[in-house]
Amino acid sequence: DARVTQTPRHKVTEMGQEVTMRCQPILGHNTVFWYRQTMMQGLELLAYFRNRAPLDDSGMPKDRFSAEMPDATLATLKIQPSEPRDSAVYFCASGAYRERETQYFGPGTRLLVL
């Protein structure tokens, strides 16, 4: 049963701390997306990668957020320093060229910054 996995599932941290979220895309998928979801803003695209290369990160606050894909099985999203307004659910999704633009979501990381 191929699934996108994300860790941690929940994270509570204090303002100013670094937060690292990890994602393992479905094996064979070559596109990875990072989204943020809040009640007020809905689903926002933060960044995405194709074949590990960043294609668009215009949705990310550049001064504090960074996204990388060190290998085909791992994508990371870091926030440093974190702020209370970063509290949200962060989803990773993956897709494959053979499935057109279909995206499959991981379970998400629920982040609370105090």
Add this chain to the structure above:
Amino acid sequence: QKEVEQNSGPLSVPEGAIASLNCTYSDRGSQSFFWYRQYSGKSPELIMSIYSNGDKEDGRFTAQLNKASQYVSLLIRDSQPSDSATYLCAVNVGDSNYQLIWGAGTKLIIKP
């Protein structure tokens, strides 16, 4: 600004009736259209994809696409309480690989 618009609801439908969810999009170059279901506290889950004008049926779900009117809909027949969720419409960005534009979602409530 490319947009996907949905009525936020909530849309309340009696159990056993047909639920009709609608979505309009602004990018005439879009070719791929998706409906995702999201239960509270869970991640979006793909229900249907549609790429050609007309209807596409999968069990109790039917997706309808009208590119001329830039309109896509989802019909749920014989609605069940388990269908209560938020339904997200997503449309590909016509000039970009893989990127989807997302609607804000319609909250559907099926009343027993």
